[in-house]
Amino acid sequence: MLFKRPSDDILYEALVARDAAYEGFAWAAVKTTGIFCRLTCPARKPKRGNTTFYGTIAECLEAGFRPCSRCRPMLKLGETDPMVTRLLNALDADPHRRWSEDDVGSLGVDPSTARRAFKRQFGMSFLEIARLRRMGKAAEILTSGASVIDAQLDAGYESGSGFRSAMTKLFGAAPANLRDKTLLRADWIETPIGPMMAIADQHALHLLEFAERKALPAEIRKLQKFTGSGIIMGRHPPIDEIEEELKAYFAGEDRGFRTRLAGHGSPFQRQVWEALRAIPVGVSRTYGSIAAELGLPSSTRAVAGANGANQIAIVIPCHRVLGADGSLTGYGGGLWRKRWLIEHERRMAVRKVSDG
Template sequence: MLFDLPDDDILYQALMERDPSYEGFAYVGVKSTGVFCKLTCPARKPKRENVLFHSSIAAALEAGFRPCKRCRPMNAGLTREPAIDRLLDALEHDPNQKWSEKEIIDMGYDPSAVRRAFRRQFGITFLEIARLRRIGRSIDSLAHGAKVIEAQVNANYDSGSGFRNAIAKLIGVAPKNVNHLSYLKADWIETPIGTMIAIGDKRALYLLEFLDRKALPGEIVSIKKVTGSEIVMGREEPIDLIEEELGLYFAGKISDFTTPLAKFGTPFTNTVWDALRTIPMGQVRSYSDIARQLGNGKATRAVARANGANQIAIVIPCHRVIGADGSLTGYGGGLWRKKWLIEHERRMTHVQDNHE
């Protein structure tokens, strides 16, 4: 289940008291250092505004935190297979290494056995842990001022710059060659959770996606086909506006966006997207909830497809839609981002409520 932790105030008090009763059930991520710890960690306690609580090691890793070297949260628990310790030590020695089953075999282990062992111990496989560690380091480099796409997409692509160049080539033609053509403009926007690409014209925003979304090339082709336009690198007012509003959103200062959006989906798809924007900040809904809201409780699958077709990330908040059982479900930007965005908005709402 997604929200199964006590109130953050209770957990923070447990952290300050090093209460062992939450051992294995709650972990604290420290934003100022980028590490996550057990609540009993002997290290100096962080300020309240610098902590995020997680129900599992996997959730802490998905949020971009790395394990504390002092309390070693991933080493807790009963006696376990030596392969776990050896692989974790190798990961700690070189967290940037891109692991595959081949490397596991080269170390003398059966990938299937390793997969089962890690799932028993952590609820997540070793390869998933390694990938999340690389993503976390990429986020950390962005937070410290890195402006190149390699810092973010290196977690999933061999060449971040190559991927960025490929997208630029896919977008269209150089501005000097568009004398008589209708065209949209595109530019990169850096955020705390990765580089995004925004596409718009003078009137509205057509796309806002994370650059490492696998469906992005197809979405760009679709926009060009639907609009009959070429796309060039450049800026229009809606791109400037969404960049400003995203900065305020990630700073916790706004909960609504005013950037005008282009609508070119089907009538049903647009209805679903409109419904997504009615989900209050800090809350979530299931696909079936949205279907019932639209007056057709049997349209759950159609709602899910429309949700997945959303090309305006964050502004049209498809990240606020979860499974009927309360679990996280698919998100084109990655489940770790979905978890991050939900938690960010819950914190924003909590702060706003306390100020009222």
């Protein structure tokens, strides 16, 4: 890649300094307000812990953030397309409308021209942007305890079935379910070996995976199906808890992990995961030895399968499991990370012994 996105810490420094050199490479999303801004936004700067950075405007919108009304991040600096500006102004004035191509045409804009312009600038059409704005607002209304019909009408849907279908597609749950339960929240946690995504409810951690894991999208869909919940960007207490524990872990402190984990998996998988958590820091096991410890010596492949199904990386330390010959075996976060974690924990164990 010719351009590698700077770290979030560098981007935050650019945000505070309003450094135009980074303009267009990333956008800052503020979890406490639900808005996203350009890095040169003149508004009061959010705290670092409340700020997430995205590489595209589409990612900001898909994560449920709305554009800042002050810095207008959806308008290109220096080369604003009057047609795009007109449509975005209309959307800001009426974000709850269920926009259609006829509405676009009524503003004197050819729908196909608008579609191409928005796709080129944002990676999605104007109507897709309008839908995300509308549905994000509807989710907020539902989770605050409002009735489904109120949220439906507020989102601009006359048809109940159409509203239910749109909400289910976007958030992974039917409107009635969103009303009755809190949405799962997801956020990024920076680590020395790459960002991790954490997903939690108010009481427990449901997922902790490296962002580069190829199976992450499938795991998120599986989680949505299993819990019947949607997932939006933000934080619940378990994410803050696991972030602090990970900081200690990567600093070389063997404190263990006490963040409560959600009870996913089959009884056998949970049995294997508990066995993994019982492996001391600095120690490795093989699939066969774990199967033997469980009294199931012929279940080596099943143990390997349970190991691969783990979706709480590091905390459930599947990286401590090696092949029968002592070689590194597959690891969803990449073999280089597995090697790094094993070596990091070896140093932790040595330090613990020397400290007595």
